[in-house]
Amino acid sequence: MIKGNTKANRTAKWLVSGPPLLFLLVFFVAPSLIMLFTSLRFPGEFGGLAPIAAPAEAVHGEYGLTLETYQFFFSDILYAEIFLKSFAVAAASTLICLIMAYPLALLIARSEKRFRNLMVLLVVLPFASNFLIRIYAWMIILGPESVFSHFINALLGAFGIAPVTLLFSPFAVLVGMVYVHLPFMVLPLYTNLEKHDPALLDAAQDLGANAWQRFWRVTWPLSLPGVFSGAALVFIPVLGMFAVPDILGGTGDILIGNLIKDQFLGTRDWPFGSTLSIMLTLAVLAITALAAWFARPAAIPER
Amino acid sequence: MRRSNIWLWSAAALAYAFLYIPLIIVVVYSFNDSKLNAEWVGFTLSWYVALFNNQEMLIAARNSLIIAVSASFLATILGTMAGLAIHRYKLKFLPLLVFTPVAMPEILLGVALLLFFLQVLNLTLGMISIIIAHTTFCIGFVAIIVRARLQGMDESIFEAARDLGASPWQTFRLITLPLIMPAVVAGALMSFTLSIDDFVITFFTKGVGEPILPIQIYTMIKIAVTPEVNAISTLLMLLTLTMIIIAAKLDSGVLRREAK
Numbered sequence: 038m039i040k041g042n043t044k045a046n047r048t049a050k051w052l053v054s055g056p057p058l059l060f061l062l063v064f065f066v067a068p069s070l071i072m073l074f075t076s077l078r079f080p081g082e083f084g085g086l087a088p089i090a091a092p093a094e095a096v097h098g099e100y101g102l103t104l105e106t107y108q109f110f111f112s113d114i115l116y117a118e119i120f121l122k123s124f125a126v127a128a129a130s131t132l133i134c135l136i137m138a139y140p141l142a143l144l145i146a147r148s149e150k151r152f153r154n155l156m157v158l159l160v161v162l163p164f165a166s167n168f169l170i171r172i173y174a175w176m177i178i179l180g181p182e183s184v185f186s187h188f189i190n191a192l193l194g195a196f197g198i199a200p201v202t203l204l205f206s207p208f209a210v211l212v213g214m215v216y217v218h219l220p221f222m223v224l225p226l227y228t229n230l231e232k233h234d235p236a237l238l239d240a241a242q243d244l245g246a247n248a249w250q251r252f253w254r255v256t257w258p259l260s261l262p263g264v265f266s267g268a269a270l271v272f273i274p275v276l277g278m279f280a281v282p283d284i285l286g287g288t289g290d291i292l293i294g295n296l297i298k299d300q301f302l303g304t305r306d307w308p309f310g311s312t313l314s315i316m317l318t319l320a321v322l323a324i325t326a327l328a329a330w331f332a333r334p335a336a337i338p339e340r
Numbered sequence: 341m342r343r344s345n346i347w348l349w350s351a352a353a354l355a356y357a358f359l360y361i362p363l364i365i366v367v368v369y370s371f372n373d374s375k376l377n378a379e380w381v382g383f384t385l386s387w388y389v390a391l392f393n394n395q396e397m398l399i400a401a402r403n404s405l406i407i408a409v410s411a412s413f414l415a416t417i418l419g420t421m422a423g424l425a426i427h428r429y430k431l432k433f434l435p436l437l438v439f440t441p442v443a444m445p446e447i448l449l450g451v452a453l454l455l456f457f458l459q460v461l462n463l464t465l466g467m468i469s470i471i472i473a474h475t476t477f478c479i480g481f482v483a484i485i486v487r488a489r490l491q492g493m494d495e496s497i498f499e500a501a502r503d504l505g506a507s508p509w510q511t512f513r514l515i516t517l518p519l520i521m522p523a524v525v526a527g528a529l530m531s532f533t534l535s536i537d538d539f540v541i542t543f544f545t546k547g548v549g550e551p552i553l554p555i556q557i558y559t560m561i562k563i564a565v566t567p568e569v570n571a572i573s574t575l576l577m578l579l580t581l582t583m584i585i586i587a588a589k590l591d592s593g594v595l596r597r598e599a600k
Contacts, residue, residue, distance in 0.1 A: 049508035054425035054434055057418040057479060061437040064476045065449070068456035072448075075455050137358065140351030147348075158588060163359045165580040166366075167537050169557050170573040174362030176561065177369065182376065219359065277445020280539060284561060294447050301451060301544065314451045321444055 076311035077102045106312040116296070120316070123292040126207075127275040130214040134222040134271045135264065137215070142226035142263075143256070146233070153231070160223045172213050172284050179203040179212070179285070205287040213281040221270035229263025230256070261331070269328035273321050293317055363577065370570035387571040396551050397572065404536050404553035407467060411474035412531035418475070419482025419531070420524050424516070426483060427490040442480035449477060450544030457545065465547025473545040474535040481534060482527035489523035522590040529587040533580045 110116050145156045163171065178185050181202060190200040203209060233256065241251045279294030293313065300310025373384035391397060422438045425431060441449055453476070457469045497519075501511045517524075539554040546552055553576075560569045 046508060050425070050429050053421050054429065054431060057422035057425070057438065057483075058434055060418055061434075061441075061476065061479065064453070064456075064472055065437060065441055067460070068449075068452035071456045071459060072452040075459070137351075137355050140348050141355040144348045144352040159356065160359065162581070162584065163363055165533070165584045166363055166577045167539075167554065167557065167573060167580070169539050169554060169561060170366060170569075170576065171362065173557075173561050173565075173569060173573070174366045176565070177365055178362060216358070216362065219355070223355075273443065274445055277447045279447060280558075294445070297447055297451060298543075301454060307455065310451065311455065314448055317445065318448055321448075325443070 072311050072314055075307055076106055076315050077104065078308045079103060079105075080306045080308050106308045109309065110312055110316065116313075119291060119296055120293060120320070123276055123294075124320075126210065126214065126292060127272045129211060130218060130275045131222075131268050131271045133211070133215045134219050135268065138219060138222035138226055138267065142223050142230050145223075145227050146230035157224070157227060160220050164220060168217065169280065169284075171217055172281055175209065175213050175216065175285055176204060179209050204285065205290075207286070207290055209285040210282050210290050213285045214275050214278065217278075217281065218271045218275060221274070222267040225266040225270060226260065226263045229260050229266075233259055265328050265331040269325060272324055272328075276320060276324075277317055366570050367574045367577070369567060370574045372567060372570075375566065387567040388575075390566075391568050391571045391575075394568065397556055397568075400551035400553045400556040403467065403550050407470050407474060407552070408532045408535040410471045411478060411535045412528050414471070414475040415478030415482050415531045416524060416528040419479040419527055420486050420520070422479055423483040423486030423490065423523075423527075424512075424520075427487050438480050438483045440480075441477045442484070446477070446538075446540040447544070449473070450541040453541070454544045464549075465545055466549045469545045469547065470542055470552065473541050474531075474538060477538075477541065478531035478534055481530050482524075485527040485530065486520055486523045489520050493519060526587040526590050529583045533583050536576075537580065 141160070145153055145160075148156060177183060180186065181204065186203050189203065193200060237255050237259075238251050241255050246254065276292075277294050278292065279298045282290045282292050282295055283298075293316075297310055297313045297317070300306045300313060368380075370387055371383050371385070372380055373386070374381040419438075422434060426435050426438065450473070453469070453473045454465075457465060457472075497515060498511060501515045506514065536553065539558060542552055542554055543558070546555055553572075557569065557572060560566065
């Protein structure tokens with residue numbers, strides 16, 4: 038075989054990788070850098086940005102750049118609270134997704150081969166519906182006149198508890214987050230569980246392990262890489278989500294995403310909006326690194 | 341059946357119910373002869389009729405179709421190239437650029453592109469900016485599908501073609517492209533679905549001009565919920581369902597051929 042570096046091959050390499058590289062440099066890397074740059078600018082008087090003035094007539098220092106927005110972010114406890122709340126919502130959604138997805142993924146992985154693809158397809162299929170519609174469906178279910186709300190309130194009434202409003206509450210936000218992201222948890226879990234060798238469980242059984250021990254000592258530790266990749270796939274989008282709190286949440290249920298949205302489409306404070314986006318990016322990077330570290334193939338524990 | 345299996349089955353059944361009941365409710369209410377999404381009154385098609393008489397909605401649907409077709413066309417070409425390049429050559433930078441937009445929260449790409457379009461390109465936000473934005477995140481999905489297909493294939497076919505004197509272009513056109521075609525089409529359909537469904541990035545890059553489908557739906561949900569939302573939802577579900585089924589058929593067709 039003629040190996041690699043002929044001239045034709047090098048040309049081919051650039052022809053194939055060049056166009057997507059160029060497109061993403063212009064429409065992904067450059068915009069990200071612009072966002073970083075914008076976070077250092079001064080806001081304009083009527084929204085947007087203050088012009089970068091020539092040094093002589095500069096109002097805001099020599100280059101018109103500042104770290105003020107970052108100082109502002111760290112000086113007001115409100116923003117730390119919203120970030121913390123977003124992390125809490127993301128963690129809760131991830132946990133609930135895990136609890137719901139694990140049995141499902143396990144069942145699919147242990148089903149007969151010919152049924153598996155169909156069962157996976159059934160998990161993905163709700164994604165065939167529009168994202169907004171999936172959220173909207175819960176507006177109907179949790180609405181004050183819905184069968185579900187009447188049922189819950191009748192149940193609460195039986196215990197002498199005052200009726201509750203389900204819609205526009207933190208509960209509704211959590212339900213929406215879990216609903217929208219559940220398949221992201223099922224798929225990596227299934228991919229992992231499907232590879233487990235059933236002989237391991239037989240061996241554990243022969244050695245006297247009961248069903249719970251077989252799960253907790255064999256299946257669960259082996260599935261951890263799947264758990265962590267699923268967790269990252271749920272946690273990260275939930276962290277930046279604004280549509281679910283926007284539609285299902287009340288006025289108090291604001292998360293990072295809503296805060297960012299407001300800076301751009303409400304108050305039009307671009308520098309602060311960019312700063313919030315940069316902080317979110319840093320959070321996402323940290324979580325990705327953590328998940329990648331945890332999800333690395335587990336070394337066989339030594340005895 | 342073992343006892344643990346019964347537990348598994350009931351937990352899984354609950355999860356499936358959780359996934360499907362909300363969507364079934366939307367579909368059922370789209371035929372309900374009542375302005376409220378509360379009790380069942382009787383069967384009607386009037387919400388569909390109302391939808392087809394809603395001029396703005398029709399324009400929005402047309403715009404969204406134009407965007408989805410253009411974005412998936414661009415993303416399929418660029419994504420296929422990226423998938424091929426990442427599979428064939430040891431590249432460090434390109435995979436990072438291709439897969440990051442897929443992995444990060446959508447709002448970040450939306451914000452970054454909004455700032456970029458307004459500040460650098462001085463582009464009035466509209467159809468063009470949305471098409472570019474959708475292409476940016478769809479490239480990754482196409483690349484993932486194409487690359488997965490390539491990873492499943494026997495490398496010796498390409499080596500054989502080269503040994504027999506085929507140029508890189510001939511190898512691509514006569515060997516590689518026909519083999520990855522199902523993945524390319526699946527990627528195109530996936531991009532189309534993602535584009536027509538996308539709300540977050542569209543929301544940031546739409547500007548104030550033309551009506552776009554997800555934005556229309558958002559406005560309807562936020563301001564005045566009428567069962568017309570249920571009707572458009574049901575129609576969209578049908579459309580994307582068809583796309584997904586075609587894509588799945590193509591993909592599994594390839595799998596079966598390989599298994600032989």
